[in-house]
Amino acid sequence: MKAITEGKKAERRLGLWLCAPAALVMVAVTAYPIIYSVWLSLQRYDLRFPAEREFVGLENYVTVLTNSYWWSAFGVTTLITVISVVIELVLGMALALVMHRTLVARGLIRTVALIPYGIVTVVAAFSWRYAWDDNTGYLAQLFAPDAAPLTQRASALGIIVLAEVWKTVPFMALLLMAGLALVPEDLLKAASMDGAGPWQRFTKVMLPVMKPAILVALLFRTLDAFRIFDNIFVLTSGAQQTGSVSMQTYNNLIRGLNLGIGSTMSVLIFIAVAAIAFLFVKVFGAAAPGNDGGKR
Amino acid sequence: MAEIVLDKVTKRYPDGALAVSDVDITIADGEFIILVGPSGCGKSTTLNMIAGLEDITDGELRIDGQRVNERAPKDRDIAMVFQSYALYPHMSVRENMAFPLRLAHVDKETINRKVEDAARILDLGQHLDRKPGNLSGGQRQRVAMGRAIVRDPKAFLMDEPLSNLDAKLRVQMRTSVAKLQRRLGTTTVYVTHDQTEAMTLGDRVVVMRGGLVQQIGSPQALYDQPVNLFVAGFIGSPSMNFLPATLADGQLNTPLGAVPLTDRIRRLAEAAKAPREVIVGLRPEHFEDAELLDDTERARGVTFTATVEVLESMGSDKFAYFLVEGETATSAELDTLAAETGSTEMTDSGPQIVTRLSAASAAHEGAELDVWFDPDKLHLFDPGDGRTLTHVK
Ligand SMILES: Nc1ncnc2c1ncn2[C@@H]1O[C@H](COP(=O)(O)OP(=O)(O)O)[C@@H](O)[C@H]1O
Ligand SMILES: [Mg+2]
Numbered sequence: 260m261k262a263i264t265e266g267k268k269a270e271r272r273l274g275l276w277l278c279a280p281a282a283l284v285m286v287a288v289t290a291y292p293i294i295y296s297v298w299l300s301l302q303r304y305d306l307r308f309p310a311e312r313e314f315v316g317l318e319n320y321v322t323v324l325t326n327s328y329w330w331s332a333f334g335v336t337t338l339i340t341v342i343s344v345v346i347e348l349v350l351g352m353a354l355a356l357v358m359h360r361t362l363v364a365r366g367l368i369r370t371v372a373l374i375p376y377g378i379v380t381v382v383a384a385f386s387w388r389y390a391w392d393d394n395t396g397y398l399a400q401l402f403a404p405d406a407a408p409l410t411q412r413a414s415a416l417g418i419i420v421l422a423e424v425w426k427t428v429p430f431m432a433l434l435l436m437a438g439l440a441l442v443p444e445d446l447l448k449a450a451s452m453d454g455a456g457p458w459q460r461f462t463k464v465m466l467p468v469m470k471p472a473i474l475v476a477l478l479f480r481t482l483d484a485f486r487i488f489d490n491i492f493v494l495t496s497g498a499q500q501t502g503s504v505s506m507q508t509y510n511n512l513i514r515g516l517n518l519g520i521g522s523t524m525s526v527l528i529f530i531a532v533a534a535i536a537f538l539f540v541k542v543f544g545a546a547a548p549g550n551d552g553g554k555r
Numbered sequence: 556m557a558e559i560v561l562d563k564v565t566k567r568y569p570d571g572a573l574a575v576s577d578v579d580i581t582i583a584d585g586e587f588i589i590l591v592g593p594s595g596c597g598k599s600t601t602l603n604m605i606a607g608l609e610d611i612t613d614g615e616l617r618i619d620g621q622r623v624n625e626r627a628p629k630d631r632d633i634a635m636v637f638q639s640y641a642l643y644p645h646m647s648v649r650e651n652m653a654f655p656l657r658l659a660h661v662d663k664e665t666i667n668r669k670v671e672d673a674a675r676i677l678d679l680g681q682h683l684d685r686k687p688g689n690l691s692g693g694q695r696q697r698v699a700m701g702r703a704i705v706r707d708p709k710a711f712l713m714d715e716p717l718s719n720l721d722a723k724l725r726v727q728m729r730t731s732v733a734k735l736q737r738r739l740g741t742t743t744v745y746v747t748h749d750q751t752e753a754m755t756l757g758d759r760v761v762v763m764r765g766g767l768v769q770q771i772g773s774p775q776a777l778y779d780q781p782v783n784l785f786v787a788g789f790i791g792s793p794s795m796n797f798l799p800a801t802l803a804d805g806q807l808n809t810p811l812g813a814v815p816l817t818d819r820i821r822r823l824a825e826a827a828k829a830p831r832e833v834i835v836g837l838r839p840e841h842f843e844d845a846e847l848l849d850d851t852e853r854a855r856g857v858t859f860t861a862t863v864e865v866l867e868s869m870g871s872d873k874f875a876y877f878l879v880e881g882e883t884a885t886s887a888e889l890d891t892l893a894a895e896t897g898s899t900e901m902t903d904s905g906p907q908i909v910t911r912l913s914a915a916s917a918a919h920e921g922a923e924l925d926v927w928f929d930p931d932k933l934h935l936f937d938p939g940d941g942r943t944l945t946h947v948k
Contacts, residue, residue, distance in 0.1 A: 446641050449641035449642075449643075450643075451607075452655075453658060453706075454658040455629065463654075467643075
């Protein structure tokens with residue numbers, strides 16, 4: 260480390276002071292609940308038997324982590340996350356390219372494309388449920404007169420992913436479009452002159468230059484998708500082993516009133532989400548759009 | 556190596572803007588040709604049409620005799636250097652230069668050899684493994700050149716490649732570009748808005764304005780024989796002085812006094828059917844401090860007396876600015892020239908004259924000076940359409 264001048268020090272102190280109010284608010288609204296959850300997760304605490312409350316250390320964690328339902332939910336969550344994020348990336352990129360290139364009615368196209376994202380998830384989920392329902396479902400009927408896709412695990416998961424993808428592709432596209440704007444026109448022209456066809460321009464120039472924006476979009480979406488709840492809640496309520504970890508937490512915490520186990524699960528989800536974020540930021544080097552990581 | 560022919564090439568953008576119209580240029584194999592003109596005159600559009608980055612609306616583009624209008628850029632075997640350099644930020648200098656070769660599936664060893672060669676020529680050897688983001692402007696510019704030369708293409712296209720450099724570096728790089736082009740002997744089309752760059756670099760210069768070619772010729776020809784007011788005013792620095800004048804009785808009545816017509820000028824003006832009202836053009840370097848001339852020379856020219864408004868001493872010579880009594884030359888051509896080149900010195904009291912005098916001149920600001928000029932060096936223009944009236948056939 261180099262010596263820091265007085266001016267720099269004062270600047271840093273001022274910086275800290277300026278951050279302080281925001282930091283305080285963050286502590287109040289996020290750090291406190293997190294710490295309280297951790298505290299609850301270390302206790303046996305079931306609201307149906309409040310008298311049995313006691314400190315049990317990591318016992319709840321052992322219970323959850325050795326439970327096959329938890330791992331099944333974890334597997335389902337990971338599956339939904341990976342598949343929907345991959346599909347969203349591909350479709351979102353396609354949509355972003357289309358929106359970036361259109362010259363006519365740009366604003367209108369962007370607004371229309373964003374409609375799914377503007378609809379409340381639960382409302383959208385209900386319309387998907389009606390579409391695939393075994394009695395009323397107009398989409399379900401397309402496949403077979405008495406099809407009930409929501410009652411079978413594979414098809415139900417497919418529909419959950421579909422609902423998720425339909426809803427968030429516009430958001431993905433919007434984030435990626437910000438990245439596309441970072442690719443200078445001259446760079447693509449230069450690549451054309453250097454002999455690159457459209458696909459090579461896309462993979463060898465556009466994608467690498469957009470990498471920071473893509474990583475940010477993936478990070479946001481992965482974190483979001485991993486906490487999936489509302490779509491599943493409305494579409495299957497977690498039946499046929501389609502429940503996510505958030506569903507499990509909800510079932511234990513709110514329905515089962517088991518604060519100890521429920522808190523343990525939310526802490527585990529928090530750890531998983533933190534791990535995903537860490538992976539993206541440290542391993543892939545995700546940074547805010549427009550910032551090329553500061554080191555290059 | 557290639558000959559490039561633009562045959563009545565026209566570009567109309569989808570929004571209806573006519574950017575380039577009926578451009579005819581024949582660029583010889585190995586020639587260094589410059590497209591010059593004020594901003595927005597269609598230089599980049601012309602270059603992009605040669606490159607294949609813009610469709611040609613009308614006319615034909617031929618490379619080595621073959622029509623290439625419909626060919627994609629990558630099938631034209633032409634390299635381009637951009638004003639922004641357009642280096643790939645995620646690739647090292649080496650990868651940037653190797654990129655066109657890799658796309659052409661050249662084998663690894665050949666790529667390495669060619670990149671090293673280019674790096675040596677451009678003095679980039681020690682920077683090969685750095686990212687463009689860490690290089691200085693001049694180095695980036697050389698990487699962009701390197702990426703163009705490794706391919707050994709049929710032609711180079713350069714769109715204001717030096718405009719992002721500071722003045723001193725620009726002059727240095729100008730020389731290196733000229734040397735490099737001579738060494739490689741590759742047909743080069745170079746776009747610039749800077750007339751000095753155009754004059755110093757090219758074998759031939761194409762002066763454009765408003766999408767039209769004004770004149771094509773060697774730098775000397777453009778300087779000596781501008782075909783119209785626009786070219787006359789655009790080429791040369793400081794610009795040519797323009798004064799209104801009347802042709803009568805074998806002499807010119809100008810705000811500087813009566814100027815006798817030399818035989819040569821009289822013949823040219825007659826051949827061009829000069830009108831009575833004309834515009835006289837006099838280059839700053841064709842004036843001199845009368846004190847510094849001997850009698851015979853003085854007698855050969857015209858001398859007038861005026862007060863020095865501003866004096867700029869450059870060391871090697873002195874620029875003296877005078878205000879002259881009388882009208883300012885007016886012509887639609889001159890107005891567009893002033894607007895397009897951004898020289899909007901409005902003088903109410905009369906026309907301003909810039910002269911370039913020897914360093915030995917004793918001129919000083921506020922004092923009167925006898926100024927001499929050679930009447931055989933003057934140009935005459937038609938104020939109506941701006942064409943020259945002193946064109947040598
Ligand atoms: N993509 C475009 N769409 C419409 N008009 C354009 C486009 N590009 C350039 N023009 C117009 O064409 C004219 C010539 O532009 P350009 O070739 O870039 O000029 P230069 O390079 O000489 O400064 C300008 O009037 C400009 O406004
Ligand atoms: Mg241009």
